[in-house]
Structures are given as C-alpha cells and as structure tokens.
Amino acid sequence: MKSRTIKVDYLARVEGEGALHVKIKDNTVVDVKLKIFEPPRFFEALLRGRTFHEAPDITARICGICPIAYQMSSVHAMEDAFGVTVDGQLRALRRLIYCGEWIESHTLHVYMLHAPDFLGYPDAIQMAKDYPDIVQRGLQLKKIGNEIVALIGGREIHPINVRVGGFYKVPAKHELSPLAERLKWARDAALETVRWTATLNFPDFEQDYEFVALRHPEEYPFNDGRLVSNKGLDISVHDYDNHFIEEHIQHSNALHSVHKGRGSYFVGPLARYNLNFDRLSPLAQETARSVGLSHICRNPFQSIIIRSIEILYACDEALRIIEQYEKPDKPALEIQPHAAVGYGCTEAPRGILYHRYRIDDRGMILDAKIVPPTSQNQKTIENDLWQFIPLHVKLPNDQLTLQCEQAIRNYDPCISCATHFLKLKIDRV
Amino acid sequence: MHEFSLIKDLIRKISTIAHEQHASKIISVTVKLGALSHISPxxxxxxxxxxxxxxxTEGxxxxxxxxxxxxxxxxxxxxxxxxDVDVQLYT
Structure with missing residues (x-):
C-alpha cells in the first residue's frame, strides 16, 4: 500500500438535471423513461404558516425565467379566496407584465435553445458565429421583454412589485411611452422571427393530442378564462382537482400530471394557439396564415413558429395596453382575509400553472398546491418519444440523441435551464 | 439548488480518478471555493x-x-x- 497525492484541478459543473433512458431491442423501442432528478424543493410545504400576501414573492422564486406566472397564479388564487376581482387598468397592467414575460421567455427558447437544434449547432454561442444578426436580434428582443418586467415589476428577475390586490406602485402614463417606441421595433423583430422560424425544416410528426389551455370570452388567455380542451373539457378553474391528478412515479422527482379519464395532455403555446386562434390579434392571425399555418397545428416541432407568433401577439397586445393606459387611482384593492380556499390558473409561457391555497381566518396559508406546466407535459413528452424514436431508430446513437433532445425541447421543459440538461442513454439489446 | 448537482459531479469525478489510479481508499480531498461561488465552506x-x-470518498x-x-x-x-489516495501496489 502506498499513499500519493493526485493533482486534479477540475472545475465542478452543474450536472444535467434530466435524463432520458431509451431501451431498444431489435430496432424496436421497448422502454422510454424521462427522468428528472432535480431535487424536490418543497415549496408547497414552505408556504404553510406564511401569510397570504407572501405567496407571490415566495412562489416567484420557483423560476427565474417565469416568475410572473407564479406571481399571477398566486395572486389570482388569493383574490379568488377572498372574493376580490381586480379589473380595469390594474388588470391591464397584469396583462402587460405577462406580455413582458412571454417575450423574454419565448425569445430565450426560440433563439438560444431551440433554433440551434434545427440549424445543427450545440448552442447559440456557436450559432452566433454563422448567424450573428439573427442571434443579436434575439438578444434585443429578449431585452425588451425584460424591460417591461423591470418597469412594471421593479426588476427583471424575480420582480417585487406584484401584490395580492394589484401592485405596490403603478407607473404614470408617460413612464410607459419610451417602452412603446421600443415595442414597435420588437413587433417588427417578432414578425421577422415568425418568418425565419417558418423556413426551418420540420420532421413530419403529428399526434392526436388532448390540448388543454385557458379560454377567455374575448382575449387570448393570460390570467383568466375557463379550462378547455379539444376533447370536450370545459371547466372552471375551481374544478381542476376533479379532472386532473398528479401521480408519483418511481423514475422521476417531478410528478406526472394526468387527466383522470384520458391520461396525458398537452399544455403550452401549441395548446393555447389551437384553442384560441380566433382570439389572437389580426396581425398575429394574418402572419400565421402568411407562413402557411392553419388555425390548428399538431406538429410539436413547429412549436418554435407558434412561440414566435405568441411573441408577436405579446408585442402587439403590450402596445395596445400602453396606448389605452391611464394611471389607476389606487395601486391595489383592499384585501380582508378570511378562512377560505382559493384557486388560480394562468398561462405561464410553458402552459397552465395551477395554484390552490387553503387559508385560515387570520390569512395564514394552511396548505398549498402548485402544478407547473412541465409536470403536466412530462407524460406527453414520453409518449412523443415512444412514437418518434421508431422513425429514427436506424440512426447512429449520437444522431438519435440529437433528435430526441430536439423532440424534448419542443416542450421548452423547465429542466432546460441547465445547459447540458439532458443525459441520453440508449441501450440497444 | 444547484449544490446537490455540483457536488454529485465532484464525487463522480473523484470516483473515476480513484478507479483509474487503482486507489483502495481516499485519504483526503482538497477543493478551492471561489469568493463568488455562492457556497460557504x-x-x-x-x-x-x-x-x-x-x-x-466516504470518510x-x-x-x-x-x-x-x-x-x-x-x-x-x-x-x-x-x-490523496492509498494505492494498491501490484507486484
């Protein structure tokens, strides 16, 4: 036995927090498991014993890309519990800040994560060498989304200005004007984004999905509406728990959410678009048609175009809101807490985000339930891979890996926050 | 939230090296923590x-x-x- 010192100098890296295991036997797929081992963070338990007005700031910490979604679902759930309706300009400001989040989150995914897959680059940095103008346009566009969030929310990441009942502080009309100028550029850039993404090559891949999204009588949905699907679902957000259930499965730390009678379902831009095409602005509808899309799109790979159309819509909608804005008299409505249960569901960039809180008579949270979009899409992602891999099973493993990563990235899953988010293991037996 | 994953990566790296070096035991591990690495000792x-x-690496x-x-x-x-490792000597 001999001791010795080994010099290493190795930089520790954040590991992929997701993995895909595929088992192939005689060119037939026999198993697909999408594993998410990002450690559970126990936010639902953290919320117990905190007051109702802390929920938007605590839950916003769940995600640095879509904090607004967490703030919006939580404030709507609390207002639902206490019987308060926020409307008029305060409601419009909430839509405006959500536009900012969609713009920054979608642009990040379209330009930095998804486009490199289509163009054959490992990441946007490599892509920038050959497509400097396009990557630059993406960065500028994302920045404008961030600016909206910063202006209304107080800062870009994890904003602090949202509260139950409204906001802590609301902007004067003249403070929004500079944004309008920038947004006109952004709307043009978004239009270019749609045209550009429509030129990418898409695998021929369509499935019979159940799309689930909010639907509002007049608007493309952000904060409210009924939960509807293309297979007959039409329920109030209050009934969510009667129709959907979260299942614990052994191979993943993320719960799988399923429809009680029909299993997997699909949330996010594609679902919103298919269920609400008629609620898009005329410009967004025209643009979709001009690049050859109909009002229904069942190819998840084309979600990159749909996401771009939603960026365009968000720019258009933000401009409309700013134009009609008048500073409200009060930044927030009074809230009188009492014992109640409140439900909230809003359209996060990645799909519906459901919150439910039980509150006691002092306004303390007794329990909380949060269902994020990625856990709702997880089963659909696995199903896609079951169908998709057999079409490409003869490819060498490295190419098959790229194809699978792209198929997963169609859903913009939250685990993609980590750059090397996926370890793919293909077993051929 | 990323500590868990970072440290798992380190342990895996240590195990790989130990295996390559035919180590029978790891005596000590020395790491450097940057001032902005967001983790205290x-x-x-x-x-x-x-x-x-x-x-x-246990122990x-x-x-x-x-x-x-x-x-x-x-x-x-x-x-x-x-x-620092104890190495099995093959004769």
Missing amino acids: DHFRDHFVLASRGTI ARLNINVIADKTDPLAQDIILESI
Whole structure:
C-alpha cells in the first residue's frame, strides 16, 4: 500500500438535471423513461404558516425565467379566496407584465435553445458565429421583454412589485411611452422571427393530442378564462382537482400530471394557439396564415413558429395596453382575509400553472398546491418519444440523441435551464 | 439548488480518478471555493459528507481553501485541486 497525492484541478459543473433512458431491442423501442432528478424543493410545504400576501414573492422564486406566472397564479388564487376581482387598468397592467414575460421567455427558447437544434449547432454561442444578426436580434428582443418586467415589476428577475390586490406602485402614463417606441421595433423583430422560424425544416410528426389551455370570452388567455380542451373539457378553474391528478412515479422527482379519464395532455403555446386562434390579434392571425399555418397545428416541432407568433401577439397586445393606459387611482384593492380556499390558473409561457391555497381566518396559508406546466407535459413528452424514436431508430446513437433532445425541447421543459440538461442513454439489446 | 448537482459531479469525478489510479481508499480531498461561488465552506462540507456516503470518498478528510479575491478568474468556481489516495501496489 502506498499513499500519493493526485493533482486534479477540475472545475465542478452543474450536472444535467434530466435524463432520458431509451431501451431498444431489435430496432424496436421497448422502454422510454424521462427522468428528472432535480431535487424536490418543497415549496408547497414552505408556504404553510406564511401569510397570504407572501405567496407571490415566495412562489416567484420557483423560476427565474417565469416568475410572473407564479406571481399571477398566486395572486389570482388569493383574490379568488377572498372574493376580490381586480379589473380595469390594474388588470391591464397584469396583462402587460405577462406580455413582458412571454417575450423574454419565448425569445430565450426560440433563439438560444431551440433554433440551434434545427440549424445543427450545440448552442447559440456557436450559432452566433454563422448567424450573428439573427442571434443579436434575439438578444434585443429578449431585452425588451425584460424591460417591461423591470418597469412594471421593479426588476427583471424575480420582480417585487406584484401584490395580492394589484401592485405596490403603478407607473404614470408617460413612464410607459419610451417602452412603446421600443415595442414597435420588437413587433417588427417578432414578425421577422415568425418568418425565419417558418423556413426551418420540420420532421413530419403529428399526434392526436388532448390540448388543454385557458379560454377567455374575448382575449387570448393570460390570467383568466375557463379550462378547455379539444376533447370536450370545459371547466372552471375551481374544478381542476376533479379532472386532473398528479401521480408519483418511481423514475422521476417531478410528478406526472394526468387527466383522470384520458391520461396525458398537452399544455403550452401549441395548446393555447389551437384553442384560441380566433382570439389572437389580426396581425398575429394574418402572419400565421402568411407562413402557411392553419388555425390548428399538431406538429410539436413547429412549436418554435407558434412561440414566435405568441411573441408577436405579446408585442402587439403590450402596445395596445400602453396606448389605452391611464394611471389607476389606487395601486391595489383592499384585501380582508378570511378562512377560505382559493384557486388560480394562468398561462405561464410553458402552459397552465395551477395554484390552490387553503387559508385560515387570520390569512395564514394552511396548505398549498402548485402544478407547473412541465409536470403536466412530462407524460406527453414520453409518449412523443415512444412514437418518434421508431422513425429514427436506424440512426447512429449520437444522431438519435440529437433528435430526441430536439423532440424534448419542443416542450421548452423547465429542466432546460441547465445547459447540458439532458443525459441520453440508449441501450440497444 | 444547484449544490446537490455540483457536488454529485465532484464525487463522480473523484470516483473515476480513484478507479483509474487503482486507489483502495481516499485519504483526503482538497477543493478551492471561489469568493463568488455562492457556497460557504460549512455548507459545502455538509453537502459533501452527505453526497459521499456509500462511495469510495466516504470518510475522506476534506480540505477547503477559499479564494478570497473576487477578481480572481476562478472566483465563481469550485475547483477540485487534488486528492490523496492509498494505492494498491501490484507486484
């Protein structure tokens, strides 16, 4: 036995927090498991014993890309519990800040994560060498989304200005004007984004999905509406728990959410678009048609175009809101807490985000339930891979890996926050 | 939230090296923590002890050198500097 010192100098890296295991036997797929081992963070338990007005700031910490979604679902759930309706300009400001989040989150995914897959680059940095103008346009566009969030929310990441009942502080009309100028550029850039993404090559891949999204009588949905699907679902957000259930499965730390009678379902831009095409602005509808899309799109790979159309819509909608804005008299409505249960569901960039809180008579949270979009899409992602891999099973493993990563990235899953988010293991037996 | 994953990566790296070097035991592990690495030595130690359970690294002494200089090029990083091992000698 001999001791010795080994010099290493190795930089520790954040590991992929997701993995895909595929088992192939005689060119037939026999198993697909999408594993998410990002450690559970126990936010639902953290919320117990905190007051109702802390929920938007605590839950916003769940995600640095879509904090607004967490703030919006939580404030709507609390207002639902206490019987308060926020409307008029305060409601419009909430839509405006959500536009900012969609713009920054979608642009990040379209330009930095998804486009490199289509163009054959490992990441946007490599892509920038050959497509400097396009990557630059993406960065500028994302920045404008961030600016909206910063202006209304107080800062870009994890904003602090949202509260139950409204906001802590609301902007004067003249403070929004500079944004309008920038947004006109952004709307043009978004239009270019749609045209550009429509030129990418898409695998021929369509499935019979159940799309689930909010639907509002007049608007493309952000904060409210009924939960509807293309297979007959039409329920109030209050009934969510009667129709959907979260299942614990052994191979993943993320719960799988399923429809009680029909299993997997699909949330996010594609679902919103298919269920609400008629609620898009005329410009967004025209643009979709001009690049050859109909009002229904069942190819998840084309979600990159749909996401771009939603960026365009968000720019258009933000401009409309700013134009009609008048500073409200009060930044927030009074809230009188009492014992109640409140439900909230809003359209996060990645799909519906459901919150439910039980509150006691002092306004303390007794329990909380949060269902994020990625856990709702997880089963659909696995199903896609079951169908998709057999079409490409003869490819060498490295190419098959790229194809699978792209198929997963169609859903913009939250685990993609980590750059090397996926370890793919293909077993051929 | 990323500590768990970072430290798992380190333990895996240590195990790989130990295997390559035919080590029978890891005596100590030396790491450098950058001033901006968002982890304190105590916090790192707790995670390390937890993550090394059941691996060849379990029970190894942990030496932590903190880089205090925020302008150091490695200030944001966690660096595995060296490991001391007992090596099986083949004759």
